[in-house]
Amino acid sequence: xxxxxxxxxxxxxxxxxxxxxxxxxxxxxxxxxxxxxxxxxxxxxxxxxxxxxxxxxxxxxxxxxxxxxxxxxxxxxxxxxxxxxxxxxxxxxxxxxxxxxxxxxxxxxxxxxxxxxxxxxxxxxxxxxxxxxxxxxxxxxxxxxxxxxxxxxxxxxxxxxxxxxxxxxxxxxxxxxxxxxxxxxxxxxxxxxxxxxxxxxxxxxxxxxxxxxxxxxxxxxxxxxxxxxxxxxxxxxxxxxxxxxxxxxxxxxxxxxxxxxxxxxxxxxxxxxxxxxxxxxxxxxxxxxxxxxxxxxxxxxxxxxxxxxxxxxxxxxxxxxxxxxxxxxxxxxxxxxxxxxxxxxxxxxxxxxxxxxxxxxxxxxxxxxxxxxxxxxxxxxxxxxxxxxxxxxxxxxxxxxxxxxxxxxxxxxxxxxxxxxxxxxxxxxxxx
Numbered sequence: 001x002x003x004x005x006x007x008x009x010x011x012x013x014x015x016x017x018x019x020x021x022x023x024x025x026x027x028x029x030x031x032x033x034x035x036x037x038x039x040x041x042x043x044x045x046x047x048x049x050x051x052x053x054x055x056x057x058x059x060x061x062x063x064x065x066x067x068x069x070x071x072x073x074x075x076x077x078x079x080x081x082x083x084x085x086x087x088x089x090x091x092x093x094x095x096x097x098x099x100x101x102x103x104x105x106x107x108x109x110x111x112x113x114x115x116x117x118x119x120x121x122x123x124x125x126x127x128x129x130x131x132x133x134x135x136x137x138x139x140x141x142x143x144x145x146x147x148x149x150x151x152x153x154x155x156x157x158x159x160x161x162x163x164x165x166x167x168x169x170x171x172x173x174x175x176x177x178x179x180x181x182x183x184x185x186x187x188x189x190x191x192x193x194x195x196x197x198x199x200x201x202x203x204x205x206x207x208x209x210x211x212x213x214x215x216x217x218x219x220x221x222x223x224x225x226x227x228x229x230x231x232x233x234x235x236x237x238x239x240x241x242x243x244x245x246x247x248x249x250x251x252x253x254x255x256x257x258x259x260x261x262x263x264x265x266x267x268x269x270x271x272x273x274x275x276x277x278x279x280x281x282x283x284x285x286x287x288x289x290x291x292x293x294x295x296x297x298x299x300x301x302x303x304x305x306x307x308x309x310x311x312x313x314x315x316x317x318x319x320x321x322x323x324x325x326x327x328x329x330x331x332x333x334x335x336x337x338x339x340x341x342x343x344x345x346x347x348x349x350x351x352x353x354x355x356x357x358x359x360x361x362x363x364x365x366x367x368x369x370x371x372x373x374x375x376x377x378x379x380x381x382x383x384x385x386x387x388x389x390x391x392x393x394x395x396x397x398x399x400x401x402x403x404x405x406x407x408x409x410x411x412x413x414x415x416x417x418x419x420x421x422x423x424x425x426x427x428x429x430x431x432x
Contacts, residue, residue: 006034010044017051025064032068036167042174049171049180057185059230065185066231069193072167076143076199078114081151084290085112087198088282089191090206091224093213094351095249095376098206098279099127099157100263101271101301104309105283107154108300111290114150116160116198119361128159129360133257133326133370137319153312165193182214188227195232202238202289204282205229209428210247212347218243218428225431238289243429244278248380249347251275254354255373255394257325267307274379276301278426328371328394332401336384340414343380343421349411350374350391353404357395369396374404380421384414 008030017023023031031048034040057065078085086106090096103113119126128139139159141149149156162169168190175181175190195203205228208214209221225241232239251272253262265271266279283297300306314321336342354360358369375392378384390412393404415421 006030006039008034010034010040010048014044014047014051017048017055020055022058023061028061028064029068032065032072032167036072036170045171046174046178046180049175049178049183049186052185053180053183059227062185062189062227063231063234066189066193066196069165069167069171069189070197073165073197074161074163075197076114076164078112078147078150078199078201081112081147083110083112083154084202084292085114085150085200086202086204086286086290087114087116087195087200088204088206088286089195091187091191091208091214093208093210093246093250094347094354095251095254095259096208096246097130097251097253097259097263098275098282100130100260101266101275101279101306101310102282102286103155103157104267104313105279105297105301105306106286107309107313108305109283109287109295109297110292111154111287112150113155113286114146114198114200115155115157116164116194117157118160127157129368130256130259131157131319133260134314134319134321135323137314138317141317149313149316153309153316155309155313156317157313158317160194160198164197168193184220184224184227187214188224188231192228192231192235196235196237200237202286203232203240204285204289205239205241206278206282207241207243208246209243210245210347211349212249212351213246222429222431229431240285240289240430240432242281242285242427243431245424245426245428246347247424248345249350249374249376250278252376252379253373254350254376255357255359255371256368257327257370258373258375258394261325264310267301267310269302269304272379274426281427326370328369328373329396330394330398330401332393332398332405333389334391334393334405334408335387336378336390336414338386338414340384340416341419341421342378342382342384342390342412343415343419344413345376345378345380346411349408350376352407353393353411356404356407357393357400358397371396381423383417
């Protein structure tokens with residue numbers, strides 16, 4: 001129960017949303033602020049989150065909720081930089097290492113990229129976990145260090161400071177343990193409160209759809225994308241969303257150091273086609289959103305400028321771009337069961353296998369193995385031969401192999417030779 005000096009009572013607000021009523025702006029402002037201050041108890045916010053999950057929110061409620069979370073903390077200001085800013089946010093997937101080559105690529109085109117990233121939880125890998133496999137690299141920067149690096153290098157990938165949207169940080173941890181993560185109003189306000197508070201001038205959203213994404217269905221992904229684009233646009237941030245395929249893992253690796261290695265290959269002018277295609281597609285959107293429509297990012301990838309920025313970015317955060325990356329102590333090959341055409345490789349199953357091998361964590365405090373993960377030898381559409389390696393599993397702890405192999409049961413389908421799998425495009429739709 002709240003004290004007599006408080007303007008509202010948490011129980012009344014919970015009951016209103018439980019009964020499907022619309023919350024007023026002042027109610028939303030109060031409950032977010034009171035939760036941040038500890039006046040609204042964890043169990044009360046858990047009940048309210050579940051009521052929102054079950055009954056939804058109007059566009060006006062979502063906008064007010066997002067604004068209240070922004071106002072719970074500080075806002076960064078990049079207006080003093082000599083170049084425009086653009087950022088990207090992905091809703092998360094398997095093998096989604098796109099941030100690593102993307103940030104230096106966009107910076108090489110004259111746009112500053114303040115990429116505040118997170119750690120992995122469950123089967124989706126975290127950008128910071130991947131980069132921490134580089135010897136010496138550090139994720140935590142002060143605001144002053146971030147601004148200096150954006151001016152000097154043009155790109156920074158680092159952890160968000162505790163001052164940005166602290167209400168969201170607290171609420172996200174609660175949602176994670178109360179089965180209310182996959183709620184469009186709460187996902188949209190969580191992502192956009194941080195991105196708007198970050199102060200970027202433009203934002204490109206990579207909204208994943210498919211088995212390895214939070215949004216399994218296209219209609220849900222579209223609704224989430226439209227909600228986030230509206231929130232960004234209304235806040236004065238030029239915002240666009242791409243809906244991208246996450247039914248199959250991105251690239252040929254899912255893990256930490258494995259994905260860094262693949263990202264470097266992309267920056268060197270190679271790498272898997274799907275990773276290159278999505279990196280360039282997002283880069284074009286970011287560069288255009290920042291007002292530099294006359295620049296083609298693929299040129300900066302081909303001529304080595306993006307690689308130069310990568311090396312400077314890694315060094316600026318204490319990392320050694322030339323140091324050997326960690327490798328797992330043990331490997332295990334998963335053979336193709338028959339000759340034929342690989343028509344399906346399920347992203348979720350590969351993600352869970354990588355997680356079980358030690359590449360991800362079940363709780364925020366769990367450590368991750370830098371070298372753990374899954375190496376993919378064939379993507380859907382490829383002809384395979386029975387007995388040849390389809391996947392290679394990597395871990396320091398071989399007792400993990402059994403459960404990882406279990407996760408892969410039914411994950412791949414091989415059809416007779418001559419079969420033509422229906423492969424969806426990488427970029428499914430664009431919403432602005």
